[in-house]
Amino acid sequence: KQEVTQIPAALSVPEGENLVLNCSFTDSAIYNLQWFRQDPGKGLTSLLLIQSSQREQTSGRLNASLDKSSGRSTLYIAASQPGDSATYLCAGLNNNDMRFGAGTRLTVKP
Amino acid sequence: GAVVSQHPSWVICKSGTSVKIECRSLDFQATTMFWYRQFPKQSLMLMATSNEGSKATYEQGVEKDKFLINHASLTLSTLTVTSAHPEDSSFYICSARDPAGNTIYFGEGSWLTVV
Numbered sequence: 001k002q003e004v005t006q007i008p009a010a011l012s013v014p015e016g017e018n019l020v021l022n023c024s025f026t027d028s029a030i031y032n033l034q035w036f037r038q039d040p041g042k043g044l045t046s047l048l049l050i051q052s053s054q055r056e057q058t059s060g061r062l063n064a065s066l067d068k069s070s071g072r073s074t075l076y077i078a079a080s081q082p083g084d085s086a087t088y089l090c091a092g093l094n095n096n097d098m099r100f101g102a103g104t105r106l107t108v109k110p
Numbered sequence: 111g112a113v114v115s116q117h118p119s120w121v122i123c124k125s126g127t128s129v130k131i132e133c134r135s136l137d138f139q140a141t142t143m144f145w146y147r148q149f150p151k152q153s154l155m156l157m158a159t160s161n162e163g164s165k166a167t168y169e170q171g172v173e174k175d176k177f178l179i180n181h182a183s184l185t186l187s188t189l190t191v192t193s194a195h196p197e198d199s200s201f202y203i204c205s206a207r208d209p210a211g212n213t214i215y216f217g218e219g220s221w222l223t224v225v
Contacts, residue, residue, distance in 0.1 A: 031212040043203060043219040044154075051212075089153065091214075098144055098205065098214050102153040 002027040004092055006101035013080055014109050021075040021104045023090035030092040033066050033073045038087045038103070047088075048075070080108045113137045114206045116217025123194050123224055130190045131220045133204030139184035140206035144214070145177075148201040160187045194224040 003026045013019055025033070035047045048057045048064040050073065056065040063076040073090055085108050091100045115134045123129045133143055141162045146154040158179050159167045166179035178190040187206075191198050203219040 034214070044216050046216070049213070091154075093207075093212060093214055097156055097159050098207075099156055100146075100154045 002030075002092060002094055002097070002099050004090060004099050004101040006088075006090060006104050008104055009102065010105040010107075012107040012109065015080060015082060017080050017108075018076070018078050019080055019106070021077070021088050021090075021106070023073040023075070023101055025071050025073070025090075025092040027092060027094045028068050028071055030068065030094045032093050033064075034091050034093070034098075035062075035064050035073075035075050036089045036091065038089060040087075044089070077106075080106075082108045082110050084108050113208075114204065114215040114217045116204055116220055118220060119218060120221045121223070123222070125195055125224055126193055128190055128192045129194055129222060130188055131202055131204070131222075133187045133189070133206065133217050135185045135206040135208075135215070138206075138208045138210065140187075141184060141209060142207040143181060143187040144205045144207070145179060145187075145189050146203045146205070148203065154203065157189075191222065194222075196224045198222065199224045 005024045007022050032051045034049045036044045050057050050066040061078040066073045087103045087105045089100050089103045091098050113136050117132045143160040145157045147157050148154045156169050157172045160179045160181040162181045162184050168174045181187040205214045205216045
């Protein structure tokens with residue numbers, strides 16, 4: 001079965017820093033890779049969806065890349081803000097299912 | 111607006127009773143739906159894959175007789191937690207696969223507390 005891994009598990013940065021979250025997956029035949037945000041006690045907010053034919057997607061200060069051959073995706077957050085503090089999850093969809101990484105818990109300090 | 115509706119959002123039940131959670135796709139026919147469980151400070155773990163008109167495929171370690179999944183129509187899947195125990199208290203979330211674009215849409219999630 002597909003496995004999805006995220007590093008680091010937790011990250012604390014001062015406000016204004018640019019940062020990168022990493023996601024790796026074992027199934028190179030994924031259809032797409034999706035990044036989500038989850039606030040404490042809340043559901044999922046979809047941030048970016050990268051189809052297998054795409055290399056990257058951008059939305060505001062967020063940029064996600066996908067390299068199927070190496071099984072990696074990164075989420076780049078520019079000029080981080082305290083409001084970005086949350087858990088970030090990546091998930092890969094293949095023919096059978098969609099599985100999540102364990103998440104990166106981000107804290108942006110004012 | 112939401113394309114996948116999950117109900118209820120919050121539910122409290124007594125130990126030993128059963129509780130049903132519904133997951134509906136509103137704008138498309140979902141031949142496949144997924145059910146996840148998330149314990150506090152942990153990630154979302156896939157419980158089972160629900161296919162319309164056939165038996166669900168359960169992940170290893172998930173008791174199929176305890177977590178009953180029914181996908182009787184192309185727009186509705188239900189998860190029934192039977193003989194609920196306080197250890198079943200968790201966040202349950204469903205998603206539906208839109209076959210048109212291989213896009214997954216998630217419900218809002220359901221918080222289950224068993225007392």
